[in-house]
Amino acid sequence: MTERELFDSYNKDVYKTCFYMLRNAQDAEDLCHDVFVTIFRQDWSRIEHIRSWIMRITMNHCLNLLRKNQTQRQKQSEVQMFHEQNTATVKPVDAIVMEKAAAKEWEELLSQLPDKLMAVVTLRYIGELSMAEIAETLKIPVGTVKSRLHKALKIIRQKLEHNKRYLVKGENQFGAY
Structure with missing residues (x-):
């Protein structure tokens, strides 16, 4: 495999992982290059x-940058959305709005997790790695990953339930429009 083939094979996975860990397109692009x-x-x-080796390097780069910019990460107010380039179907506007709202809520929930937990969730659900691959990537036991x-x-789940109770309580307090 040539360097170009390696890059073409893993570039999207590395970028996607960087983006979801850093929640910033420019930082993700820069870090992807560094990886x-x-x-x-x-x-x-x-x-x-x-693949596991590349993802371990990617996670190490992401975690190092997050540690460096801990205060900056806490101050981020807007989350940039990442869209797949190959969207074949046209979606209704209401579906797009709902997807963006759900993605924003997911990003906010992820950003509130400690880095170690965020890394595992990102690799599992964004990077689509198995438990064994995550363990190998982070150099921790599978039991720790689980x-x-x-x-x-x-x-x-607790934060979602809290938000749901808050919304229901708020609706009862202010009434319907």
């Missing part, structure tokens, strides 16, 4: 599980 620079500087042709994923989903 491939790191990969090409190493003897990647001898790596047995190349417990972090469980804890993250529990936190997200």
